[in-house]
Amino acid sequence: xxxxxxxxxxxxxxxxxxxxxxxxxxxxxxxxxxxxxxxxxxxxxxxxxxxxxxxxxxxxxxxxxxxxxxxxxxxxxxxxxxxxxxxxxxxxxxxxxxxxxxxxxxxxxxxxxxxxxxxxxxxxxxxxxxxxxxxxxxxxxxxxxxxxxxxxxxxxxxxxxxxxxxxxxxxxxxxxxxxxxxxxxxxxxxxxxxxxxxxxxxxxxxxxxxxxxxxxxxxxxxxxxxxxxxxxxxxxxxxxxxxxxxxxxxxxxxxxxxxxxxxxxxxxxxxxxxxxxxxxxxxxxxxxxxxxxxxxxxxxxxxxxxxxxxxxxxxxxxxxxxxxxxxxxxxxxxxxxxxxxxxxxxxxxxxxxxxxxxxxxxxxxxxxx
Amino acid sequence: xxxxxxxxxxxxxxxxxxxxxxxxxxxxxxxxxxxxxxxxxxxxxxxxxxxxxxxxxxxxxxxxxxxxxxxxxxxxxxxxxxxxxxxxxxxxxxxxxxxxxxxxxxxxxxxxxxxxxxxxxxxxxxxxxxxxxxxxxxxxxxxxxxxxxxxxxxxxxxxxxxxxxxxxxxxxxxxxxxxxxxxxxxxxxxxxxxxxxxxxxxxxxxxxxxxxxxxxxxxxxxxxxxxxxxxxxxxxxxxxxxxxxxxxxxxxxxxxxxxxxxxxxxxxxxxxxxxxxxxxxxxxxxxxxxxxxxxxxxxxxxxxxxxxxxxxxxxxxxxxxxxxxxxxxxxxxxxxxxxxxxxxxxxxxxxxxxxxxxxxxxxxxxxxx
Numbered sequence: 001x002x003x004x005x006x007x008x009x010x011x012x013x014x015x016x017x018x019x020x021x022x023x024x025x026x027x028x029x030x031x032x033x034x035x036x037x038x039x040x041x042x043x044x045x046x047x048x049x050x051x052x053x054x055x056x057x058x059x060x061x062x063x064x065x066x067x068x069x070x071x072x073x074x075x076x077x078x079x080x081x082x083x084x085x086x087x088x089x090x091x092x093x094x095x096x097x098x099x100x101x102x103x104x105x106x107x108x109x110x111x112x113x114x115x116x117x118x119x120x121x122x123x124x125x126x127x128x129x130x131x132x133x134x135x136x137x138x139x140x141x142x143x144x145x146x147x148x149x150x151x152x153x154x155x156x157x158x159x160x161x162x163x164x165x166x167x168x169x170x171x172x173x174x175x176x177x178x179x180x181x182x183x184x185x186x187x188x189x190x191x192x193x194x195x196x197x198x199x200x201x202x203x204x205x206x207x208x209x210x211x212x213x214x215x216x217x218x219x220x221x222x223x224x225x226x227x228x229x230x231x232x233x234x235x236x237x238x239x240x241x242x243x244x245x246x247x248x249x250x251x252x253x254x255x256x257x258x259x260x261x262x263x264x265x266x267x268x269x270x271x272x273x274x275x276x277x278x279x280x281x282x283x284x285x286x287x288x289x290x291x292x293x294x295x296x297x298x299x300x301x302x303x304x305x306x307x308x309x310x311x312x313x314x315x316x317x318x319x320x321x322x323x324x325x326x327x328x329x330x331x332x333x334x335x336x337x338x339x340x341x342x343x344x345x346x347x348x349x350x351x352x353x354x355x356x357x358x359x360x361x362x363x364x365x366x367x368x369x
Numbered sequence: 370x371x372x373x374x375x376x377x378x379x380x381x382x383x384x385x386x387x388x389x390x391x392x393x394x395x396x397x398x399x400x401x402x403x404x405x406x407x408x409x410x411x412x413x414x415x416x417x418x419x420x421x422x423x424x425x426x427x428x429x430x431x432x433x434x435x436x437x438x439x440x441x442x443x444x445x446x447x448x449x450x451x452x453x454x455x456x457x458x459x460x461x462x463x464x465x466x467x468x469x470x471x472x473x474x475x476x477x478x479x480x481x482x483x484x485x486x487x488x489x490x491x492x493x494x495x496x497x498x499x500x501x502x503x504x505x506x507x508x509x510x511x512x513x514x515x516x517x518x519x520x521x522x523x524x525x526x527x528x529x530x531x532x533x534x535x536x537x538x539x540x541x542x543x544x545x546x547x548x549x550x551x552x553x554x555x556x557x558x559x560x561x562x563x564x565x566x567x568x569x570x571x572x573x574x575x576x577x578x579x580x581x582x583x584x585x586x587x588x589x590x591x592x593x594x595x596x597x598x599x600x601x602x603x604x605x606x607x608x609x610x611x612x613x614x615x616x617x618x619x620x621x622x623x624x625x626x627x628x629x630x631x632x633x634x635x636x637x638x639x640x641x642x643x644x645x646x647x648x649x650x651x652x653x654x655x656x657x658x659x660x661x662x663x664x665x666x667x668x669x670x671x672x673x674x675x676x677x678x679x680x681x682x683x684x685x686x687x688x689x690x691x692x693x694x695x696x697x698x699x700x701x702x703x704x705x706x707x708x709x710x711x712x713x714x715x716x717x718x719x720x721x722x723x724x725x726x727x728x729x730x731x732x733x734x735x736x737x738x
Contacts, residue, residue, distance in 0.1 A: 069627035206631045214634050247616035257629045258438035262575045264630040265583050268637045
C-alpha cells in the first residue's frame with residue numbers, strides 16, 4: 001500500500017476485517033506523524049469555517065477496457081457530508097452524528113467502520129489536527145452496491161469537507177490517498193472510483209506505488225451524457241470477482257489494450273463515437289460478468305439500438321451505463337434499457353440521464369467561524 | 370483479412386508461402402474489380418507525372434505497452450522509391466528495375482516477392498490501372514531485420530508513389546491496406562509499422578476488420594527525439610515470437626493496459642516524461658524479449674541513467690529506442706547505449722538521434738508528363 005501511517009507516539013492499527021459491521025473503537029485519536037512524502041503541516045491548522053457541506057458525485061469505474069484503472073464522475077447524483085467544529089467532540093477526534101438516506105440503516109456510525117469516517121480520519125491525520133473535534137453528518141444520495149461508487153462518494157465528500165474546513169491545505173493526490181484508505185476497507189485498494197469522485201472528469205490511475213493519476217480532460221465544448229439504468233438486483237460481489245479470468249490470452253490482451261488506448265484518445269479528442277465504441281469493446285471482463293446480471297446483454301443491445309454510442313456495466317454492476325450526446329435521446333435510451341431489464345431479466349429498473357461531472361467533490365455550503 | 374481482391378475476370382492468387390525467395394510470377398496483371406467498400410474509381414486514372422520519387426520513414430512499433438497496436442514514425446532515415454511511367458513495361462504491370470542500398474542483394478526484383486512491389490500492385494489494383502506500365506526503383510536506406518520497419522518503409526514509399534503518379538486519388542486508409550498486404554507477406558498482418566510509415570506521427574491501430582486507425586497528434590510546439598541504437602546482431606525472429614507468453618495474468622494485463630492508456634495520454638498531452646515512463650513500463654513483452662538481445666537490459670539502464678525519459682526495444686529488436694527532448698543529450702544517450710551494447714552484450718552498435726516524423730510517406734520529387 002502506498003500510504004502508511006507511522007507514529008512515533010502511538011500506532012493506530014486498523015481492524016483487519018473488511019466488514020464494517022462490528023465497531024471496535026468509537027473514535028479515532030489523531031496523533032500520527034506523516035511519512036515525509038506527504039506535505040508537512042508544520043503547525044496544526046486552525047479551522048476556517050464553523051461548518052461546511054460537501055458533495056461528491058457518483059462515479060463509473062471499470063470503464064469497458066479501462067477495467068481497474070479508468071473511471072469518471074457523473075453529475076447530479078452523489079453523497080453529501082456536513083461537517084462542523086464541535087466542542088462536544090474530544091479534540092483531535094471525529095464523531096458521526098447522523099446518517100440519512102435510503103441506505104442509512106446499513107451503515108455504521110462508528111467512524112472507523114464508515115467510508116466517510118475513515119477518509120475524514122485520514123485527512124485529519126495528514127493535517128495533524130489535534131486540538132479540534134469534528135462532527136460529521138452523512139447524507140447518502142447513492143444506493144449501496146449499485147456500481148456507482150457509493151462508498152467512494154462518501155469518502156470523497158468527507159475528505160474534501162475536512163480539508164476545506166481547515167483551509168484546503170491538501171492537494172487532490174493526498175485526498176485521493178485518504179479516500180483510498182477508505183476504499184481499501186470496503187471494496188479493495190482501487191482508486192478508479194475515488195479519484196474521479198474527488199477530481200471530477202475522467203481519471204486514469206497509472207500507478208499506486210507511488211500514486212500517479214492522469215486527468216483526462218474531455219473538451220469543455222462537447223456534451224457527454226451518461227444513461228444509468230439500475231435494476232433492483234444485488235450484484236453477487238464474490239461471484240463478480242470470481243468471474244474474472246486469472247489468465248488472458250495474448251490476442252484478447254492486445255485487443256483490450258488497444259481499446260483502452262482508443263478510449264483514452266477518444267476522451268481527450270472529444271470523440272463520442274469512438275468513446276462509445278471503446279466502452280462497448282471489452283472482451284475480457286464484461287463477457288464474464290454480464291451473464292451474472294439478468295438481462296444485461298439485452299440491455300446493452302437495446303441501448304445501442306436506441307442510439308447510444310456505447311454501453312457497458314458500471315463498476316461491478318448491476319447498473320448499466322450508456323453514453324450519448326443528447327439529453328432527450330438519453331431518456332429514450334434509458335426507457336429502452338429499463339424495458340430490456342424487465343423483459344429479458346425480469347428485473348424492475350430505474351434510469352436517469354446525467355452529465356459528466358467535471359468538478360469532482362466540492363464545497364456546496366459553508367458557515368464562517 | 371480485411372482487404373480481399375475478388376475479380377470477375379481473373380482471380381490472382383498470391384503464393385501462400387511467407388518466403389520471398391522463390392518468385393512464381395514475374396509481373397502482376399491488374400484486372401481486378403475492387404470490393405464495394407473501396408473507392409470506386411469509375412474511370413481508369415491517367416498518370417499526372419512522368420516519374421515521381423517518394424520517401425517513407427523508419428518506424429518504431431511495439432511501443433512498450435503498445436505491443437502490436439501502436440507505432441510511430443522517425444524522421445531522417447527511411448526508404449526511397451522512384452517510379453516512372455514506362456512504355457517498355459506491359460500496360461497494367463509493374464517492373465522493378467533496380468534495388469540499391471546495403472541490403473539490396475537480399476531482396477527480390479520480382480514485384481510479387483518484394484515489399485515495395487506488392488504494395489505497388491495493390492495500389493494499382495485499387496486504382497484500376499490497366500493501360501499504363503510502371504517501372505520502380507527501390508533505394509533501401511534501412512537495414513533489414515533491424516526493428517525499424519524496413520519492409521513497411523519500402524511498402525509505404527511504393528504505395529504513395531503509385532498513388533501520387535496517378536494524381537493521389539486514394540486516401541491514407543487505402544494506402545495502409547495496400548501496405549498491409551505487403552506486410553502480411555513479410556512479417557505478419559500488423560499495421561503498427563506501415564500505418565505510421567504512411568501517416569507519420571503516432572498511430573493507434575484500433576481494429577483490423579474493418580481497419581480503424583487513430584492518429585495521435587503529438588503537439589507541434591514540443592520537441593521529441595528518438596535515440597536509436599542498433600547492434601550488429603540478427604534478432605532471432607522465431608525466438609522473439611516464441612518468447613511471447615500465450616497467457617497473461619490479470620495484474621499484468623491491467624498494468625499494461627493502464628500504461629497503454631498513459632502512453633496515449635502522454636502523446637496527446639505532449640508529456641515527454643510520461644511518454645518515456647510508459648515506454649519503459651511494459652511488463653509482458655519486453656521482459657521476455659530483452660534477454661534474447663545481448664546487453665539490452667544494460668542498454669536500457671544506461672539510456673535512462675544518461676537522462677533518457679524512457680527506453681524499450683524497437684519493434685522486435687535488436688534496435689533499442691530511447692526518447693529525449695534534446696538533440697545533444699540524445700547523442701550522449703546514444704554513446705552510452707553503444708557502450709552498454711559493447712560492454713554487456715559484446716556487440717558493436719551504431720546510434721543516431723532522429724526527430725519524430727510528423728508527415729509520413731511523401732513525394733520528394735516529380736517530373737511532369
